Amino acid sequence: MDSQKEALQRIISTLANKNDEIQNFIDTLNQTLKGVQENSSNILSELDEEFDSLYTILDEVKESMINSIKQEQARKSQELQNQLSQCNNALENSEELLEFATRSLDIKEPEEFSKAARQIKDRVTMASAFRLSLKPKVSDNMTHLMVDFSQERQILQTLKFLPVPKAPEIDPVECLVADNAVTVAWRMPEEDNKIDHFILEYRKTNFDGLPRVKDERCWEIIDNIKGTEYTLSGLKFDSKYMNFRVRACNKAVAGEYSDPVTLETKALNFSLDNSSSHLNLRVEDTCVEWDPTGGKSQESKSKGKENKGSVHVTSLKKHTRSGTPSPKRTSTGSRPPAGRGSRDRFTGESYTVLGDTAIESGQHYWEVKAQKDCKSYSVGVAYKTLGKFDQLGKTNTSWCIHVNNWLQNTFAAKHNNKVKSLDVAVPERIGVFCDFDGGQLSFYDANSKQLLYSFKTKFTQPVLPGFMVWCGGLSLNTGMQVPSAVRTLQKSENGMTGSASSLNNITQ
Secondary structure, three states: OHHHHHHHHHHHHHHHHHHHHHHHHHHHHHHHHHHHHHHHHHHHHHHHHHHHHHHHHHHHHHHHHHHHHHHHHHHHHHHHHHHHHHHHHHHHHHHHHHHHHHHHOOOOOHHHHHHHHHHHHHHHHHOHHHOOOOOOOOOOOOHHHOOOOHHHHHHHHOOOOOOOOOOOEEOHHHOEEEOOEEEEEEEOOOOOOOOOEEEEEEEEEOOOOOOOOOOOOOOEEEEEEOOOEEEEOOOOOOOOEEEEEEEEEOOOOEEEEOOOEEEEOOOEOOOEOOOOOOOOEEEEOOEEEEOOOOOOOOOOOOOOOOOOOOOOOOOOOOOOOOOOOOOEEOHHHHOOOOOOOOOOOOOOOOOEEEEOEEEOOOEEEEEEEEOOOOOEEEEEEEEOOOOOOOOOOOOOOEEEEEEEOOOOOEEEEEEOOEEEEOOOOOOOEEEEEEEOOOOEEEEEEOOOOOEEEEEEOOOOOOEEEEEEEEOOEEEEEEEEOOOHHHHHHHHHOOHHHHHOHHHOOOOO
């Protein structure tokens, strides 16, 4: 009976996952269909605009050519009209002179005839008819304004859609997730020397299945990438995965997106548990500050719902550097909103606040920075059973390093009320590395990655990040992968752990 129920439960789970997968694909198809309709309408509008622009240019060129022909016609007509007027005047004067000369032949008186002959000679000498050019100043030829658009017609006949670059291919093997940075590498399916640049888009998601259309974050865009590789650095890994896609662009148009790839970006994310912190601590998300008035800050902001992913997954578990198991939320993560919370508040001189996420397996890392004037603080981990009067490092259920800047400066590792002074400078930021399965808690200078101290033990219960602060404040940086430098140091570390044996011999 029990085995049949288990088998049925597996079938139900498989069917539910398949239904979710099919529904997500239906959503994708509907969005794609809507996109086809919208994009087709946009392209048609753009095509109309392009042809209207072409028509406008042709009309402007035609109008300019018509004006040139009309201007040439007017110029030649004016020249010929002027020449024609001059010829008519010359002909009229010449005919009048001819008639006068003809009449002069009939004069009988020698003296009068001689006078008339001299007049005719003088008038002939000055007559415009003999100074007039009888060659037209312009011709009737207008062939220099003729056109031949045969080449242009051929060009217009070759009008076609722009050549679109093919979709790049992201190479999962060449992609790398390390040190809160992601390097994405891709290649073109065939050589294309027309490509000018690439556009990389990414978004965070908590789903590693098929692309999800609904309840998804917006794509972030990195434009004008000249190479076929890009590194996003300084990321906060506050989601389980990140989706990536890339497209190629030439001078005119962007091509299709590559098939999206999903890379695993797991890291420890936690906030401070405001509901059980000491009343003299003002707590909000990843900041805690000493409040001598005993006032209580408003409740920590609630966590946002996990975003649903929408990009097809290419598994990289064998190729990426982020295989850390996800920590689990403790009961503190689902506390009722009542002021007291589900456990007793820290009180007395235990100015303590714990993280709201329990570490039950894997390797994790976070960083802590103290205010410059902070007089005393501790950073470490503790079991959930830490008592409300217990101080970090003074019980066998907590491990920490402690900084004291009041009266005298001390820097020490503490566990089970035993103290180990540290002969190193207090760093600006402290990195905390917790290897639950390996039973190791190490502290580093977050900038230089110098090892400050390391506890070797065997954790028998889930642990919570723990913090104590007095007269000052702390700020946390979570969502971080274990730095590569820390992983390397962990492999070679042997000296510091041996010297700490006096603090590591008692665990619960």
